Amino acid sequence: MPSPQTPLPSGFGPATTAREVLRGIDLGGRVAVVTGGSAGLGLATTRALVEAGATVVVPARNLAKAQGALAGLPRVEVAPLDLLDPASIDAFAKGFLASGRPLPMLIANAGIMATPLARDARGYEQQFAANHLGHFQLTARLWPALLKAGRAGGARVVALSSRGHQRAGVDLDDPNFERRPYDRWQAYGQAKSANVLFAVALDRRGEPHGVRAFAVHPGVILTDLGQHMTEEDRQAFGLTAADGPGTVPPGRSVAEGGDFKTVEQGAATSVWCAAHPQLAGRGGVYCQDGDVAPVLPLGAPGTVGVRPHAIDPQIAERLWALSEQLTGVRFEG
Structure with missing residues (x-):
């Protein structure tokens, strides 16, 4: 039997946009929660889902800023949430569950990158x-709504990872850098590996209930995610002062054979995993460029694919147990 971590192929590619992925798909009557859905990649994801008919709930730390960015979009709701505040996560989930709605799409899009130690x-x-951990807790708290959608036809959880997962696996003995020197890029790689491992373990638990999980590398996209990059970092990526959020470096777009995508292209794999019928009956895989990615063996060069450490089911289970311990939450039902 072929590995589930094998390209379909889907017919999509690096230059495919979210709108193209959802062409002909009617999401009317369906609800999505998109963390970080009011800026950059998340905003492009929200726009694409709304255009396809979905109602999108956007959790946000800064309500006024989020409401301003989302103004004019129909069927968008904004509610307070801070992924670094467990009480805030619980309050958001409690409010959503009180609505009684099933949740067929949860896109864990929000994130931070290469930050100083905090x-x-x-x-x-x-x-x-x-x-x-914030998304782990959020998913656990929203689990009743995901199960309700699973019973009614299916639900999907999409965890935004990155090819940054190749930088580091999860140090299960010291995930919080309490005994080892802090390296902000290693910490980012660890977090992105955790996102993939979370999807692997969540899918195993959700499959019997109609809830599937996916991890996504959206591509290399210039957004505010890069706000903590130093000048040295920018030089290493070959970026100039003109290459800011929302731009694509000249001559380096995916259409020209480069690595850089627009936010609409970056959102394509997220919405493909969240809503496309090609993935019916599948889950627990890492996707990029609008398709399931191949496994990239340890030591093999390349940027397309997932490293074995990020899809190892035993490591995924150990991380799951650690995440329950650190957050104090369990998936019920």
């Missing part, structure tokens, strides 16, 4: 806390 109120390193 910790949340519990003392957890913030990249691991925001990118992984």
